[in-house]
Amino acid sequence: MVSRDSLGGSDVRVAIIGYGLAGSVFHAPLVEATPGMQVTAIVTGNKERQQSAHKRYPNAKILGSVDELWQNASSYDLAVVATSNNMHVPLGVDALHAGLPVVVDKPMAATVSDARKLLEASQQTGQLLTVFQNRRWDNDFLTVRKILEANLLGPITRFESRFERYRPAPRQGAWRESPDPQAAGGQLYDLGSHLIDQALYLFGTPERVYAEMFQRRPRAQVDDDSFVALQFPGGVTAHLWMSQVARISGQRMRVSGLNGTFEKWGLDPQEDALRAGKLPGDPAWGQEPRELWGHLSTNVSEGGVHFDGPIETVPGAYENYYAGVRDAITKGAPLPVDPNSALEVIRVIEAAQTSAREQRSVTFS
Structure with a gap:
């Protein structure tokens, strides 16, 4: 250090x-x-x-x-x-x-x-x-974490998460479109790395993995439309979609429990802000307008009053990642992302590849 x-x-x-x-x-x-x-x-x-x-x-x-x-x-x-x-x-x-x-x-x-x-x-x-x-610091994911920590949904039954885009033609020559196994191209590695990481962060190590991987676009050489299902101990199921062929995206996240449900549409604004040259610290960084807030319906609340309506989105905070790296280097603080957890993501990806290839669910140990 x-x-x-x-x-x-x-x-x-x-x-x-x-x-x-x-x-x-x-x-x-x-x-x-x-x-x-x-x-x-x-x-x-x-x-x-x-x-x-x-x-x-x-x-x-x-x-x-x-x-x-x-x-x-x-x-x-x-x-x-x-x-x-x-x-x-x-x-x-x-x-x-x-x-x-x-x-x-x-x-x-x-x-x-x-x-x-x-x-x-x-x-x-x-x-x-x-x-x-x-994307552990996306606004939607931070909001889901806050809701789960407050136990507003009761025992969780299902976690649904999507990254869906529309790019009808493969980018010829792009390494993300390469079929070379070492290139780690395709949606399972790209968007799937985020979705799987978020699911494992919330629920731990899965017991079973099931996946479907397709090459939908003409001349596509890697998966561009994939689905992964993870079964966790205790009965929680995660359904994860990653696609380049969805003109209309589905819900970004939906979390269901025995006492409530939370759903959220739309993507975290930080990537678009960075592309536009904005930075953390700029006015309204990571925030989004009320009309984009997610919807929470729960029978768990103080005073026994049920809640059903919009819930303010926790602002996204990518800046916390490198602040964590800085503190790990200079103060010996915990790493913002344990590399062993990142290795677990690759383990799940390999199991998903086996599942899709052999058309069966894979026991994950």
Whole structure:
């Protein structure tokens, strides 16, 4: 662990590896917006991205290769791997062995065996490792957590969650559309990583996994319309949908219990805000208007009065992820995302792939 004393009271110096969507829209802006952290270097071999990075972060070093980063690893306090999925493990392992704590974008790896390589490298080097499961800080998920913690729904029976989009044609040449197993392409790895992570965070380890994976679009080579069902101890069932072929999206979340139901439509606004150049701390960050609040119906309330109506959405807070990373590095605080929990997500994905391929439910141990 890097101590505050070793940093000399200065900001945590962060090197962002990769400056595509993940690096430019999520990681670099969130790091720069976090007090006590600064974007010190950005690694990209793409000339246009180099120019864009230099324009937005004029004080950061723009490096053309990771070799330049490894040669001066002591100049940094954290490496963020925001590259294509196939590079998460090799770059993460190299960064750990270079003496740097590491944030790896989701999914952690394409396979459980590869994910374990990252965990083993972290243990061998003594360097921190965490995974960017940012949607634990989505407004809808934070609202569901608050409702469950207050036990407003009673014993939970079903959790439904969706990420549905409409992109009728595959993006030719995009690594997310690649059938190469190491590319970890398709919706199960992409949107599914978030949905599965949220379900496991709420309900723990499932007992059974069932999945359906389809390639609906012409020329699609990876799943673009998938469904995963998870059966948890105690009878809770999670139904998760991830799709690129839904012109009208279903409910974002619906949680049912014996004493109530909560439903929520619409996506958390933080990604769109980041794409528009907004940052945490800006007015109304993470908030949404009343007309987008979810609906709660419950017979559990103070004084025995039933409640049935809109409930204010807890503001989204992606900034809490990197604040947690900062505190883990400088104060020894718990990691915001335990890498072992991210490995469990990959285990579920592998079980879902087996289920879809063999058209059966899989016992998960």
